[in-house]
Amino acid sequence: MATSIEQVLTRLLTQQNETQKATQQLLQNVMAEITTSRTANVAAPSNNLNREQLMDILSKQIQEFVHAPDEDHTFETWYTRYQDIFDEDAKQLNDADKTRLLLRKVSSAVYQQYAHTILPAKPNEIDFKSTVIKNDLEDYTTYIARVNRQCEKFQLNTCSSDNLKCLIFVSGLQATKDSVFRNEILKMLDEEKPSKPVTLNSVNSEIQRILQRQQDNKVIANTSSITHAVRTQVNQIRNQSKKDGTKSPPSPCWFCGGMHYARFCFYASHKCTQCGTMGHKEGYCNARKNSTFKGNKHQKDSSQTKQQQQIVKTQQANKSSKAIESAAQTRIITDFAQLRRHIEIFINGVKAQLQLDTASDCTIISENLWKNINMPTLYATKHTARDANCNKGEFFATITHQGETKSMKVLVTYVNELNIAGADFFEEFSLWDIPINSFCMKQNAVPKFCPKRPVPYSAITVVDAELNRLQDAGVITPTNYSDWGAPIVIVKRPNGKIRICADYSTGLNACVEPHFHPLPLPEDIFINLKGRKYFTRFDFNDAYMQFDVDEATKSILTINTHRGLYKFNRLVPLIKSAPGAFQQAIEKVLTGIQEATPYLDDVIVASNNFNQHVKSIRKVLQRLSEYNITVNYDKCEFFQSKIKYLGHVVDAEGIRPDRNKIMAIINLPRPSNK
Numbered sequence: 001m002a003t004s005i006e007q008v009l010t011r012l013l014t015q016q017n018e019t020q021k022a023t024q025q026l027l028q029n030v031m032a033e034i035t036t037s038r039t040a041n042v043a044a045p046s047n048n049l050n051r052e053q054l055m056d057i058l059s060k061q062i063q064e065f066v067h068a069p070d071e072d073h074t075f076e077t078w079y080t081r082y083q084d085i086f087d088e089d090a091k092q093l094n095d096a097d098k099t100r101l102l103l104r105k106v107s108s109a110v111y112q113q114y115a116h117t118i119l120p121a122k123p124n125e126i127d128f129k130s131t132v133i134k135n136d137l138e139d140y141t142t143y144i145a146r147v148n149r150q151c152e153k154f155q156l157n158t159c160s161s162d163n164l165k166c167l168i169f170v171s172g173l174q175a176t177k178d179s180v181f182r183n184e185i186l187k188m189l190d191e192e193k194p195s196k197p198v199t200l201n202s203v204n205s206e207i208q209r210i211l212q213r214q215q216d217n218k219v220i221a222n223t224s225s226i227t228h229a230v231r232t233q234v235n236q237i238r239n240q241s242k243k244d245g246t247k248s249p250p251s252p253c254w255f256c257g258g259m260h261y262a263r264f265c266f267y268a269s270h271k272c273t274q275c276g277t278m279g280h281k282e283g284y285c286n287a288r289k290n291s292t293f294k295g296n297k298h299q300k301d302s303s304q305t306k307q308q309q310q311i312v313k314t315q316q317a318n319k320s321s322k323a324i325e326s327a328a329q330t331r332i333i334t335d336f337a338q339l340r341r342h343i344e345i346f347i348n349g350v351k352a353q354l355q356l357d358t359a360s361d362c363t364i365i366s367e368n369l370w371k372n373i374n375m376p377t378l379y380a381t382k383h384t385a386r387d388a389n390c391n392k393g394e395f396f397a398t399i400t401h402q403g404e405t406k407s408m409k410v411l412v413t414y415v416n417e418l419n420i421a422g423a424d425f426f427e428e429f430s431l432w433d434i435p436i437n438s439f440c441m442k443q444n445a446v447p448k449f450c451p452k453r454p455v456p457y458s459a460i461t462v463v464d465a466e467l468n469r470l471q472d473a474g475v476i477t478p479t480n481y482s483d484w485g486a487p488i489v490i491v492k493r494p495n496g497k498i499r500i501c502a503d504y505s506t507g508l509n510a511c512v513e514p515h516f517h518p519l520p521l522p523e524d525i526f527i528n529l530k531g532r533k534y535f536t537r538f539d540f541n542d543a544y545m546q547f548d549v550d551e552a553t554k555s556i557l558t559i560n561t562h563r564g565l566y567k568f569n570r571l572v573p574l575i576k577s578a579p580g581a582f583q584q585a586i587e588k589v590l591t592g593i594q595e596a597t598p599y600l601d602d603v604i605v606a607s608n609n610f611n612q613h614v615k616s617i618r619k620v621l622q623r624l625s626e627y628n629i630t631v632n633y634d635k636c637e638f639f640q641s642k643i644k645y646l647g648h649v650v651d652a653e654g655i656r657p658d659r660n661k662i663m664a665i666i667n668l669p670r671p672s673n674k
């Protein structure tokens with residue numbers, strides 16, 4: 001047996017060597033014929049035949065390219081591997097033949113994407129060098145190809161401006177709860193008639209009608225469930241009475257306190273865990289001992305009747321207590337869904353909403369969301385999600401969050417509506433130091449638009465000047481449309497200037513999740529100032545407005561003025577989550593500077609000696625310069641031996657209340673009557 005195997009192997013090796021020699025000989029002959037044909041100027045048909053033979057030979061030496069970035073199979077690495085074949089071995093081929101050879105060795109998916117990228121041109125119209133550049137697959141190239149393909153399919157001449165507005169509106173409804181609205185609006189567009197065009201106003205009317213219908217359904221469903229529960233309980237009691245063929249007992253069962261005869265009690269064979277005896281429920285030990293039997297009759301005296309009545313009251317109280325506890329547990333469980341936090345991101349250019357889950361090791365999306373992002377190619381995953389099993393596969397996604405784009409793996413699961421941003425998402429976007437609530441809106445938030453408030457005629461000039469200043473500084477930008485809108489409040493500053501504030505208490509603050517980053521307690525700050533001799537206080541210039549916000553937040557912070565709508569490009573003081581977010585940002589800016597303590601826009605630097613104080617001030621100024629944060633020089637105080645901070649006077653001797661703050665108490669007149 002061993003001899004026959006060796007013979008087979010020897011024969012196979014011999015055949016392989018002969019094949020290689022034949023291939024090399026054929027390649028040499030072809031190259032010699034090409035050289036001879038070029039020298040002798042042979043006719044064109046023979047030349048074409050030689051090029052085809054050479055392309056077939058070279059094609060066998062090149063492995064097909066399949067785009068798999070997670071395994072480092074990119075076009076760049078593939079072309080670098082075989083570049084010498086195109087540059088050296090394919091020298092005899094013209095530019096068009098090289099292009100054909102290159103496109104022959106890429107997969108169908110890669111070729112289709114390349115063809116979409118160069119639309120409306122055709123592959124045979126692109127030279128070899130441009131083909132290599134355009135096949136260098138990157139995420140942006142993929143996106144451009146998809147946009148180009150969809151734009152070619154889109155017929156602008158058949159779409160009115162109202163249709164385009166409605167389509168843009170529908171494309172923004174990415175949440176799961178908006179699926180009903182999407183279907184209805186698309187249905188309206190499909191059934192549109194020239195006599196009844198679809199506009200944003202008609203879309204809004206349809207949405208309001210659907211919301212009202214959903215609310216009515218909830219009311220009816222709740223009423224129906226309550227009625228059904230009551231009727232079921234009554235029917236069960238009636239059926240039990242009919243089944244037993246008896247009337248209701250005159251008193252509760254002494255075994256368990258239920259309204260049935262003792263001979264039908266299920267606790268007759270139950271062992272009590274309190275007294276260890278058989279025949280009654282826990283808590284009814286005394287009732288069992290005090291009961292006596294004579295034949296089939298139960299003799300009861302007045303004391304026993306009182307005791308049984310007391311048992312009934314106790315049982316009813318226990319039932320009420322359990323009902324209240326059950327209702328509380330139901331409310332708590334229902335509130336769990338409201339406590340979930342979600343984040344809006346873009347996956348491969350498609351808007352998606354994922355639940356934030358730092359306990360999940362990986363980011364997971366459902367099969368439905370995977371289909372919505374045009375079903376990118378999936379690869380077998382080596383990871384097994386323990387609680388979200390039945391994984392369909394994984395793919396390399398381009399994820400954009402707050403203007404930052406990253407490339408990371410995403411798992412796809414068959415579990416419906418399971419879309420989770422896991423720990424890898426937090427790590428990739430460096431979100432571990434950012435509280436979840438700082439970038440979250442409540443899931444059931446409904447936009448609120450309020451009308452503008454009138455501005456006194458005497459203040460219009462000053463308000464216009466302040467709006468112009470904010471617009472020139474890039475703090476606000478005019479806009480023509482917004483779902484959100486808050487009126488403004490004019491506040492006069494101590495220096496005579498005004499401050500334009502947005503009144504977000506009209507609706508937005510109720511929809512924003514609070515930012516739970518704690519503000520430092522004055523006591524904690526003062527304990528660090530004890531014994532210090534030199535003090536410097538920095539006050540920021542328009543403190544909150546020095547921090548940019550993302551595009552989604554800009555539209556939410558829209559204000560409604562007498563001049564129209566403006567959206568804030570910076571953080572606004574009166575938003576509910578602003579103080580916590582600002583405090584966290586300032587603490588992050590001043591991290592590592594031990595002698596600097598921030599409290600919102602007031603930063604105090606305290607030192608024991610002058611030289612160290614100068615070094616700390618330089619560190620603070622350098623750090624503020626790195627983050628482009630400016631200070632209000634008029635309110636800053638440098639190298640003070642005594643300073644006012646947070647309503648107190650601080651110096652080397654200690655901390656005491658500011659006298660100006662307590663003058664009203666000091667000057668309080670003595671009572672003149674008893």
